[in-house]
Amino acid sequence: MSARLTQPAQCRDAARLIPLKEGGGWTTWQLTPAQAQTLAEHEKLLWMRPGTGGDWRLKAKDRVGSVRLGSGDGTVQLTITPKVSVDRLLHLVAYAPDRVHFDPRPVTAGPRPDLLPALAHAFVAAADRALMHGVLHDYQETYDTLPFVRGRIRHADQLRRRPGVPVPLEVVYDDHTPDIPENQLLLAAVRRLLRVPGLDPGARAALQRLTARLDGVRPLPTGASAPRWTPNRRNTRYAHALVLADLVLRGASYELGGGREIAVDGMLVVMWRLFEAYLARAVGEALRHRIGGRPEPQDRNFYLDSARKHALKPDLVHYLPSPNDGVLRQAVVLDAKFKTSPERDDLYQMTAYCVRLGLTEGHLVYASGRPGIVEVPVGNSRLTIWRHVVDLARPWRALAADIEALAAVIDGARAA
Incomplete structure (x- = not known):
């Protein structure tokens, strides 16, 4: 048996709000042709069955989270609530493949029933713990052109670019820098969460503070894949925050089939x-x-x-x-x-x-x-x-x- 749900009057001029439940039954929604077309283009997210008089029966698939789809009068805000509680869901995240140490403690989601706000708060808390003793630095090999010798002269590059010219010099040196994969991953997750609609002001302000603390870390270019990191003793204190950051970035897209991916304005997790x-x-x-x-x-x-x-x-x-x-x-x-x-x-x-x-x-x-x-x-x-x-x-x-x-x-x- 399905329930017919109507749109609140105050939301008619905004995105069409459609809350569904993972593993829930069919529910009936009245959609405009543009809204129905938007959902039909994202069949990886839900099942659809046409009814009469603009009614559509909808049922969530295996993703949970919230995502904004379409544009104009076809815009839809789809939210899929997980069967398990949000704190239980974040507990599962603690065991993601890049986890360094066994730790059965759950991430506290408090009273937040929605995945996105809970994940944002959990990420902020984990990142604050990771940065409690300062931003992690490491030595990175840096190629540069300088008027003096630093590190080693790249003789082959010097002869090729400036034959017979003593300065400037092509050099390579080890720079102690915060611009390392771990910090790049944290910053990418912060910037991604700041683009998610509906975050409360407290979480947004905390994310902006994290951006300031990661000064000196270069943002990833648009379309670049998430940086890879290897668990070790040096980055142990970052481990939990990096697992959540990876989840944030992976949840910002999903596969349409045929190897093609689509970026989403929101976040989805495949259960x-x-x-x-x-x-x-x-x-x-x-x-x-x-x-x-x-x-x-x-x-x-x-x-x-x-x-x-x-x-x-x-x-x-x-x-x-x-x-x-x-x-x-x-x-x-x-x-x-x-x-x-x-x-x-x-x-x-x-x-x-x-x-x-x-x-x-x-x-x-x-x-x-x-x-x-x-x-x-x-x-x-x-x-x-x-x-x-x-x-x-x-x-x-x-x-x-x-x-x-x-x-x-x-x-x-x-x-x-």
Whole structure:
């Protein structure tokens, strides 16, 4: 059964406001032809069914957040509220692939029910903590033209550009500068959040203060990809802020298909990707603390065929030292499924993983449903495929305990 929702009178001259819920049912909205066309051009975001008299039935897909679409009288402000609470959602973000240390504490979203304001406040708090002891500096190799020697003279460039001329000099030197990838990523996220409509004045003022603190960091050119950073001891205090910054920048676009991307005025998060990143990192870290070894989230080192044309994409492969020679070899394979019930294709996929990785058990983890075990005959042996459930609706402390319990079950299955 669908509900018919009408537009408030005070919003008729502004963007059409359409709030939907992730995983919610169909709701009926009255749209102008221009507004319907705007939504039809963004079919990655929602399902649409035409009704009568200008009515349209709408249903959200797998993205959450808020985005402004279209222009003129076709402008639509689409908001998709996640099924899980915002503080739980930001807790999942803490386990994104670039997370340095296991930390089950959630990011406090306070009373904010909407993703964008909560994410902005969480990012500001994380960035303030990162910069508490000053802006991170590092030595960067700098090429310059100077009237004096600094560092080393680039003799080849000097002879090519100024043969026989003593000054100025082409030099290269190490400059201790804040203009490094970590700070570039923070600044890019700050500038992106400042363009998001609807932020409260407090968050906007805090973001502007962060811009001032990052003085000396060059803004990224328009269209440039986010800078890459490598977790290490030097940037540990930045880790949480960088994870949130990466989420901010990734949420500013989405794929339309065929490799084409569209930038969005707002922010969207793909829930199944976030769930996969969370499970891979959280379970991998729990296994590492429990049995050692090395977790590899989103491992892409294996192929189904000998020609290496069909890559396998398990969400987690955990490596342990071989008892014979101590070499790290694959010992656990896990795949996350943001689904309500298992499908046969999941079993086929995990069977392929196990056969190719030479393992006798594999683990599928669902966001809801019932756990179970499936035995798969393979030649003269058999595979055991476990179906686990990690319920995102549980409080974050219980969720962290569930991850530890899951790691214990996986370890027990491996040792059996």
